[in-house]
Amino acid sequence: MTTARARRYTADQVPLRSVILRMVVGLLVLLFFVAPYVVMLVSSLKSKREILRVPPTFLPEEWHPENYVTMWSTPETPLVQNLISTIIIAVCATLLVLAVALPAAYYTARFRFPGRMVFLFLVIVTQMLQPAVLTSGLFREFQFLGISDTWFAMILINAAFNLSFAVWIMHSFFAGVPKEVDEAAQLDGAGKWTVLTRINLPLVWPGIVTAIVFTFVSCWNEFAASLVILSTAGNQPLSVALTKFVGQYATSWHYVFGVSIVAIIPVVILFMLIEKRLVGGLTAGSVK
């Protein structure tokens, strides 16, 4: 089947005209998708006076790469703290997801126990839920617990709502490891934990990377719950902090875009690294 598909695509069977047509359309699609981010990059290098000029310029008349240094001390919001918040919340939430989802994924893929289907069903349902619709409940709960407006609250929220995705993707990878591998190790006297860490982990590594990247990017960009839970400016992540620039008399758009570029590039690279597995992860085996 693979060879048949490959043959269908070889250049000698596709007329040159259609290949060129595809390239042209492909180029237009590429330009369409990068356009907003190119505008961001170019605008982040303008001076404040130029970015507010009427009519606007497309390319900066003067390039100001030093914006990337000066933007951190802009008065609208403590951007350095916002960046630190974003990093700490995303990193800790991802680690928590990994610590919690990995054993659950392994165990549900390998063993049966009463309530297994109930547990997996619960995971499926939470995968479809997002913090936005539950924000009022989360807000009251964390207020009552006295941890509202803390990173800890957002780490818990981000971890809980990304947990199900991580369980699913790792579950499907664990299910793909032949049971003979496990049994051989067990015959040698290895316990469940040793079988998991020594035998299975190296085999399901791609699944774990996918889960880590997906969770991290999703926590990195979270907006709705942070907006309500984190009321102190310094605790807020960049996604929330940047909205404060909107509606100002003379918005420092060049700084907004400089910060955006810094925040976007790492996660785009991470996503590109797992490009091949993006779909399998999100749809958890329902698209084959």
Place this chain on the structure above:
Amino acid sequence: MTASLTGRTSREGATADRRPRRGEGTSLRDLVIALPWIAPALLLILGVVIFPAGVMFYNSTRDISQSGVDRGPAGFENFQSLLDFAPIWGVLARTLVWVVVVVVLTVLISLALAQLLDKAFPGRQLVRMAVIIPWAASVVMTTLVVYYGLDPFYGIINEVLVNVGVIETPYGWTKNAPSAFAWSIAIAVFVSLPFTTYTILAGLQTVPAEVLEAARMDGAGRTRTYFSVILPQLRSALAVAILINIINVFNSLPILKVMTGSIPGYEADTIMTLIFKYIQTDHRIDVASALSVVGFVIVLAIVAVYVRVVRPMREV
């Protein structure tokens, strides 16, 4: 002895064949052994997803002051005050328009995009990478650049639209509700395209080459082949893409928050943005909870459809 035997057979039952034989993995002991592995995940789900949902339902029936003090039961008063809130019907209608228009446009454009990205041409990988960007990038940041571009004075999108002759003078798109809402729809489609396109692409790759060959042998043209052979094969991929998109678009807050947040009134609100106005502007957590309950029930209904149509559990 018996217990350890059960434990072992349950392991084999799980991996050897998918259907457990009667009595395997059903004893209480199996659950006790399983608990350390699944309890942390269970705890997190119960504590941070299920419990707050319960709190929300409870709060929707309470009278809570703006400072957060619970003043006792309120029955259905919070729901009643939603019904008494004149713009609510517009909000509900707009939520429907928001979800339907965004999802339909997203799916149609993604079908075409996936078709292109499935064909071989030099530079295809580069195009695929470009398509990912809005998926990884923060929706807030993507929206901010469009919001800036639409500024009537220094906005670059306005400048382009004037230069190519679509409009004669720059227009304040983000200053009135209908045009800001329309642009929000465009942004929502833009950020939904990557996931949808990739899902359809994955579906396209499952269409056997033999089937396409057979269709060509039978003299089916390209259009005919697409609609009668390829599209039916995409059914499950489309079902997943559509349902996940419905959920995402329904839950979406940042786009409308940035684009229409500074417009007075409720002419551009959906259920989700109205919930946040109740929480943040009016400090009415009780009414916000009531509206959240409405939203939550809608989401659960969509999830129920998802579980029935897509049947994600069938291979567990």
